[in-house]
Amino acid sequence: MGKKRLLLAEDDELLAGLLNFRLEKGGYEVKLSSDGREVKEHLTTYSPDLIISDIMMPYFSGMELIDYVRKELNLSTPIIIISSAGNEENVLTAFELGANDFISKPISPSELLVRIERELQKV
Template sequence: MKILVCDDDPVVINIILFKLQREGFGEVIVAADGREALAQIKINNIKLIITDLQMPFLSGLEIISFVRNNQRYKTPILVMSSEGLEDDVLKAFELGADDYMVKPFSLPELMVRVKRLLRK
């Protein structure tokens, strides 16, 4: 199982990476920007995408749009953002995000949400 974590903050990436690996979620692929995330989506069989909204080159919203507009991908998407603005939340869900968490986040809550999305 491959999980893609997209965030331009190395601290956030390392925290999520450590927790997912410790919980036994298989291979975790990281992307520090939207362009890198898109490349990983195209070449890997990703089972879950965890993405920030604000990233260099391509935003999390653009990632969601690409995945949902391509029939090939049915990947669940969990958005994590420090921006809890209602417009951003609504736009992410309108584009097809499956879940949304505001940073800072709880690691136990993140793990529950990841498990739920992987069961879909």
């Protein structure tokens, strides 16, 4: 069984690098994207098992990305949203648009791994 492919969309390079390191170390194949447009491009050529996205990104926000995946691409790929703007409104909107999970920053990489594992098991 091959590695699960993850798409990580995070504009903060430090955090992205850290998470990338941890996720790869956790046995996942990770594609990094630093903005929303790049994520769109990736998605046209690459179909991940799970998408991890920040909300606030250049060009395309995390919310728009959910909407794009669910409505335009009609994909049921699990989406985990990570954001420092963990207010109720964002969380509710994200779930309404079709996000599978929401993690507020600061995030614990260990926790993220557990959540990814859980979502992948659902699929």
